[in-house]
Each structure stands twice: as C-alpha cells, then as structure tokens.
Amino acid sequence: MSSTHIYKRPLRFLAAAIFTVLLSGLLSARLVAVEVGGGGASSRDFNTLADGHRVIEEVIAPPRGLILDRTGRVLAENIATYAVQIRPGDLPLTIRPQVVKTLGEILQIDPVKITMTLDRATGSIWEPVRIASVVDEVVTRFIKEESAALPGVEVIFEPRRQYPYGELISNVVGYVGRIDALELSALLSAGYNELDYIGRAGVEQSYEEALRGEPGVRQVEIDVQGRIVRELGVTKSPIAGKSVVLTINVDAQQRAYDALAWGVKAAGNKEGVVTSVNPQNGEIIAMASLPTYDNNLFASGITTAQYQKYLNNKNAPLLNHAVGSHFPPGSTYKLVTYSCALENRVIGVDETLATPAYLEVGGQKFYEWNRAGFGRRLTPAQGFSYSSAVVTYQLAQRLKIDRLAACGRAWGFGEPTGIDLPTEIGGVVPDQDWARTTISRTLYDGEVLQSALGQGYDLATPLQVMNSFAALANGGTLWQPHVVLELRNPDGTLAQTIEPVERGSVGMRAATLAEMRRAARLVVANTLMTRNLGQIPLNLAGKTGTAEYGVRDKQGRLPYHNWISGFVAPTDNWSKTDADFAYVVFMHGSNTAANAAIEVLKRYLQLQYDLKRDYRIPGSMSIGNYYGE
Template sequence: MILNRLPLKAEQENPPENTGRSSHRILFIGGVMLAVLLIFIVRLWQLQILEGGEYQLAATLNRLRVVPIEAPRGLIYDRHGRPLVRNVPSFEVAVVPAYLPDDEEALDRIYRRLSELLEIPVTSRTAATSPQGAGEKGIRERVNEGLLVPYEPVVLKRNVDRETAMILLEEALTMPGVYVQVVPGRAYPTGSLTASVIGYVGRIPEEQADAYEALGYDPDTDLVGLTGIEYQYEKELRGTKGQRYVEENVQRQIIRTLGEPIPPVPGHNVVLTLDLDLQRVAYLALQRGMEKVGARRGVVIAMNPQTGEVLALVSLPTYDNNLFTQGIPPETYQALLQDPHHPFLNHAIGDQPPPGSTFKIVTAAAALQEGIVDERTIIQGEGVVYLPNKYYPKDPGRAQKFVCWIYLNRGGSHGPLNIVDALAQSCDIFFYKVGGGFEEQEIEGLGIQKLAEYARLFGLGEPTGIDLPAEAAGLVPDPTWKRRTYGETWSTGDTYNMSIGQGFLLATPLQILNATAAVANGGVLYRPQLLYQITDVEGNVLHAFQPQVIRQVPVSPENLA
C-alpha cells in the first residue's frame, strides 16, 4: 500500500516546479507587451508633438484647392479696327454625380431625356446600334467614371446650341444633378471670308496634351488656337488665368471660398495688316473668276511691295470656321477632310505647283545680270526648237522637241524678240534659249547652277517666313538633287523646262508674289507679314509693325527696271 502511494507523492511534489516556469513566461510576455507599449507611446509622442505641425499642415492643404478663373482671350482685328473674332458665351452640359437621384427609375428618365436633347446614347450598348454613335461612350458610362469624385462635373457635351441650353434650364427642376455651364467661346463674324487666315480654336489634341500641360494649360478644359492666326499668336492671345482658393470636404464638395480671388489678365489683341474691304473684293473676284473658267482652286494675295504688309489673302475653296465653335457634325468634318480640293489647306502658302510663266521674271533678271542678254539683244522666237541628243548629236530623230505655247494654241511663232517683248508675250522659246543655251545660234545660256542660284536669291526653295503655320518650302532642283532623288543626271532639257517655270521647280503662290515684289521695289526681298499691331485690353500698343528685310537681291536696279 505504501509503495502504491509513492507515485502520488511524487505527483504532489511536481507542481511547485511548474509554477516557477509559468511565472517566467508571464514575466517575459509582460516585458514584451511593455516594450511594445513604450514604442507605441514614443511613436505617438513623435507624431503628435514633433511632427504634429507637419501633418496638420498636410491635412489642411488636402482640404484646400485652387480653382482657376478663365481669362478672356484676346481679339483679332483688321488694320482699320474691324473685328474678325469675338468672344461669346458657349454652353456645355454637365452632370454632377453626387446630386443625381438614387431612384433608378428617375435616373433612367433623366438619362433618356439627355440622350434625346444632346444626341448622345444612354449607354455604349445603345451607341453600338446607332450609326452616328458607334464606338461612343454612353451617358451612363461617363457618369459612372466620375463617381470617384462625385462633386466634380462630368461634361457630357460642349458647344451646345442656345435653344437646347434653354430647354435644359427650363427643365432643371425635373433633372437634379444636370447643369448648363457657360464657358468662353469664339465667334468669327467674317466666317469663310477670312477663315484661311484666322483659323479657329478647339480642344487640345490628345497627342499634344503633355506638351501643353507643361506650358500651364489644362488639357481637359482649355481652348487653344489650332490653325491660322489663332495658332500663330496663341501666346499673345491666351491671357493669364486668375484663381480663387476654396476649402472642400473629402468628396471635393466646395465648402467656402478663402480670401480675395486673383482676377484673370485678359489676352492681348492682335491687329492684322489685312484690309477687310480689299479682302472682300478679292474674295468675290476670285469666286467669279473661278466660276468663269471652271477652276476648282485659286488664290489672291495683295501685298505692299515696299514693306511686305499683306493686305488681302484669299484661298479657295475654304470653310466656315464658325463650324468649329458650334460643334462641327462628324459627317460635315469628314466631307471637308476628304474633299479632293482641300478646303482646310491655305493654298496661298501650302500649294506648291510649278510656277509656270511667272518664273520668267527670275530667268530674265538673271540673264540680264549675268550678261547673257541686254535690252538690245534679239533672239528668234520660233514656234518649235529641237535640242540635239548629246549622245547622238547628228541624229535629228533623237532630238528633243520643245514648243512655245503660241505654237500649241495657234500653230504660229513670236518671231524676233528683245527681252522686254519676250516677257510681254511670254515667249517660251526665248527663255529656253537664255536659260539653257542654244548652240545652233551660239547662245550660251545661264545654265542650271546660275538659274538655281538666282531662284534661291529671289526666295524660292525656302519658306518666306510669313506669320502663318504650315508654310511649304517649294523646291529649287539642281543636278545634285536629281541624282539623289532619281539616280539620273541633269540634262539641258531639264534646264529648258525650269527656265519657263516648269519641270521639277515648285513654288507657292506667296513665294512667286514675293519674288515679283522684289523686282517691283528695286531688289529688296521682304518677309511677308500679317501682324500690324499687338495691343493690350486698353488699346495700348505693345508691338508695332516693322518691315523685315530678308536680303537685297544682287541684281542692279537697271536690270530690274
């Protein structure tokens, strides 16, 4: 019995040893907890005492926002102060998601009414069934994308017509969350009469958004000049936005305005050298002339040869730039874009055809200056000449035939001519010979190098530098260019063609006008300009027109007279 109880005694002696171990565990755990608590207290003290001001400032800044105040864009006038551009209010329709009704039926009714008035599909699914809306996001998708910032307006449509805007304002009580916003817009009172010069404004193209944002623009809301003077003088016309500081809650709902707003600074006004009366006369005259001969494209440019001031610049066909301020329908835009006669192109600076007989003035000036001819030189203007093949000079069958326009039209010739008569009658044969030479009559000719040199001196082959975007450079060809482009050698026949403004030679109408103006003014090649003045909103002149000389053409006044 005693032996049977020994294990029990042993069991009774074990607990004191286990109790000691538990005490150690408790002390260890308590120490860890105390350490964690101390770390927490230290960190809390650091956040509240040492860094509390910094975090308080950050929290305050998170509640503050700068709201921009749009600056009025500068206006554009003709040289007599007549407006070519006006600032007008434009309407856009937006939805603030936070203020839309929670009831799905009421929400659907609002979306369907907006779809009807704005011609936007309710959903992308309904857009897919509509020819004009294919691929377009619906109203519901656009609003859902704005739910992350529910108090920020989601713009559904810009350039809404006044009638639609008034209907929405009348129905405002039945459409909570829908707003008509008045934003700055442009109107062009002279429309297509000056569209090729003035251009238009529009939203920043997506591919240029980063570049504009770096300049301080808001790619989502700002209008910029996209073509013409609106683009060329964007920096001057733009103005500087004002701003106001507001406090808002976490949902970006404005609670109050803080302090006094900083007012915007209006953009500068641009006064052009154009004379609107002359522009209108030129436009109508060109229209009539094109209709008379059945032409599809035409240009009229009037320029003061003593200064380079452009007084009129008409390019047809053209477009009405008001279409872009009112929201151009996609089908209208596509029709203009696909028009084979390119109404969006300013043909005065963008077209670069062979200049034809207008180039004979350059050939004549070069021939006189280089001593190829003088005012007494007589050259026979046959209706046809034959240029021998340099490899088979004795074989008339291989000779190249060159004819004059009078031979083609009447079967005749101009006969003997001096240079004045040759210019007056535009004799091709005369200029073939003085440009490329004619061995049979011992006429040396200018040759291609001299002809190309004088063409460049008169401003061909490079942009004139007029203050309009997208000016073409034209082309002055030479043997190096032909070898590089076609892998062929230059021929005397090429020089013949270039001497009368044909062949590979290309020039814009403005380049030819500028070259002609240099002849008229005694040899000064001016840079054509459209800017007459820049003024501030109060009319103070900040910049005034000054003639800009490109170069003095090295031809004597006697040879230009």
C-alpha cells in the first residue's frame, strides 16, 4: 500500500456532513430561543415599552461545524438529543420538594443534587435551569405524560456532539464541554452563554473559532417578571461553523492504532505512541497515543466517577503523549550528535575511532552498551549503525556541550514543533547556560557524555523525534507538523487550505545529511541491532533508542523506554530527499526481551504497506532484560 495519501471526498459523505450541520442549525437556534430569557448572560436590553415591558436582544447559538477525515468521513458531528430543565417561576415553592423528588426518581438523579442546582441558579426565576442532558426519549415521553404533576419541568431538543470513531482518534479530535462560570465572564463578549459548549481538547479546542461559527441575534419582548411575551424576529441569522478536514485518513489511523494496541498488550506496558508524517509538507498521516479516552463520554456528560478514573490513571489517558509528554530520546538523539560532528568537521567520514569496553572520564568508567566494546575501529556511520556509546562519547568530547546543544536546537529539539494541537510541550536541550539557570552549576563532563546519548537531562516529545528524522529525509527542512488539511464552508465549498509552514532548516551541508541517511539505513540492515528488520521489502531507514529512567530494581537495573524513528524512501539512493513517509514508535517502560518499538514498527509497516509476511519475532515481546542502543 502506498503511503501517499490523495485527497478524495466521496459525495455521499459530504452530503451527510452538510445535512448534519443544517439539522444542528435548526436545533441550536430553537434551543437558545426557547431557553434564554430575562436579563440573562446571553441577552441585553434594547428598549423599554409601556407596562414595564422591554425589548431585549438574545444570542442564537450557531451550529457547530463538523470534523472530517481526509476522505470526508465524519469524526465529529451534531445529533439531536433531549434535555430536561426547570423554569423556577412556574414551580410553586410549596410543592417543589415533591416535584423534585418525583423528577429525581424518573431521571435517577439524587433530589438533593437537583435542589442544589436550582438554588445555585442566579438568573431570573423565568430563566430555565438545566437539570439533565442526553435524556432517553422514553423518559422524556413519560415526563410529558406526567406534566400535570411536574409543573415547571420542560423537555427540550438539544444538539449534542457525537464522535463516531471514539477512542480511535480522540487524542487528535478532542471533545467539547460546557462553559463554566469562571470562563463565562471572559467569553460573553464573544457571544457565548452559560448553555454553550466549547472545545476542550484536540482539534475541537485548537480550531474552536472556525468550528463555532458566528452567533445570531433575535429580539423578544419580555414582561416585568422576565417572561417572553412576544418574539419580534431575528435581526442577525447565525452562521454555521466551518467543517475541519484532517490530514489523517481513518484507515491510516486504524493501522497505527492497531499496531500500538497490539504492542502495548504484548509488552505488558500501558503507554506508547505511533505517529507518521509526510516529510515533504508536515502533514500528519496517523497519530496514535495510548492510553486514550472515549470522547463520547464528555459529549454526553461525563460522570464525576468516570472523570476521576481518567485523572487517577498514572499513564494520563487524557494527554496526547505524542505532543504532551517528553522523555529521554535515547539513541535516536545520536542523529544530532553524529551529524553535528560531521558538519563541524571534528571527525571525517572515513576516520575511525576505537571501541573499547569503556571510556574513563574523571575517574569514572562510562561503558559501551554491550559492556564489551566491538573490538575494532569504527567510522561515524558504522558507529551510528552499532549505536556505539563509546564512539558517541568521543564525539561529545570533541564537540563540547554548547556546540552539541546548538545542533540539537537546529534539529528542532528544545522547543514546540508548532503543531496545530493544544498542550504541546518543548522538551529540554541542556547547555551550560541552562545548567547555570536550572541546577545552579555547570554540567559535569560525564553529564555531557550522557547528553550526547540522549539521556541525562535531555527530554523530547515523540513528535520532535519524528520531526528530526522527517527533516533528515527531506534534505534538512523542518516543517511545522499539522493535522488539519483545510476548512470547508457549511455548503461544502472550500473556505481555506492549510498551507505547509517551513519553520526553518537544520542548516547542514547536503553531504552531511546524505551520509546520515546512509547511516540510518545501516542501522536497519545491522542484524545485531535490529535483527530481521532489514528483511522488510522497503527502503527503510531509522535509528533505535533505549533510555533508562526511574528507580533501580533489586538486580540494580533501571526500567527503560524503547524508541525507533526514521523514514521510508522510494528508492535505495540515499542521496535523494524524496521520502514521503516518516515515523516514530515509542514504548514507555517496555522491559521486554527485545526492543518493543521495533516489533511494533514491524506490525505497523505490515499494515501500512499491506505486506503479506509478518516479520515480528515470537517471544520478542516477553518480559526480559533487553538493553541495547
């Protein structure tokens, strides 16, 4: 299967999307027109009439735009649901306890909670107070039938967000939530009201302005008690939100998700990332992050217990780990160290370095990862392919920390990539200024060696690691990754194309980058390091990584993360820069018999490229004491 993704939107998907937006428009306009009365937050005085009546303007909420995948399949839509509310002015205080008790039994809500909700309401007594959302239609029919015994209780239509693919892509799509009281005062001027939803995560949050649309306005006449007595008409029609089309195809997302889900289960860990990108323009192809969450729970009104369960999970399912978590990048960071050494000519392409079992610095022994050395001298490309720690130490000694850190920043580490998703963090690239500011001293020589290995104080997000290899693949351009392809008007016409943004260049010679691409291919072909990965019939290049963290076990061993990042090229000519697929696989705390990230990558590539053979090695994901670079 080709990794090139061509944008084709089936008309049936587009028609369904347009219909959903229009349906939502009818519902949301009616919702606010019925619900908002008196001098509430969403209305303002317009004129005073005889008998104390007033004409006020009320906001009409716009229908929210859809979120679609690259082929037009709906990822976030609006559906019609029911809500129950109480208009306090129509509920006599003398019978309120009985009505609340009866309603609580019907809705299976504690009457005390309903009473507290009513007591906290601050608007006019004629302003409705929301009691329950997403109420089953059978329940609403019963409430209507018992209306005589439930004065002040109303059933209304309410548009609700629905996410057809749920956990598969929730880390990208995100979810919406109610505006709380603290936010409301700051959002009133933008036309929001206390009944509105707003994007809380993912694309729902980062593209809130486009998705929300523009509120409308209608005029109504109210009496002295705040009740609507006459509707005077709409003075400004609401404008539906734009639909957001992602760069991601759901099928591609499914392949990444399935590979990661298999790996997490097989390795017995709880956290991981599989992400891919087009190196030529920064378009995200897939972005899977586990654990994750069901965004439909938020759309339907997540319970306190459900939300607390997410918060209590130490693996942070509400966080997109591809962008919002950083870890020691391990030997994937040797791309920085080796390219920096070649570019600054502290070593030549054909120069060789010794590979003893350890390098002694300041009376301390810094061992090769295999603790034996390789018994021969290695060129930089060979050192990279064997992930030699001792060769890396020698390069770090020649470069010094400040020059190494400058190269790290040139490759995009140490700052956010600028992806159009919220909660992205920047990671850490230590240098002496950072050390003086952060730890009140300069870095020790041994810490410099650790930094060259991508450990110690080094921290990077999976997206940063992938973006560095995407830049290697394309000849040195750092594109700003993006998950949104374009915005569409409610009628389906194109509103805006999201153009690729070039954030900068790694600033290295073409010869340096070509040598590093060749070295990345040698990694894949090195059976000591990647076993049978080189047998996969693709022009695959990459770099593995293992990074220790945490507390030592009884045997003195540290837990570790596994990485692999790289790209797939159209040909095996590594001087070319036309690869259209770059990837990263990150496995948190795997502690398996082999590099778990490699096994997950094999499964991902098998699914992505429709390979007939399964290259995974039986037993490689069992618990073990693998430690490699």
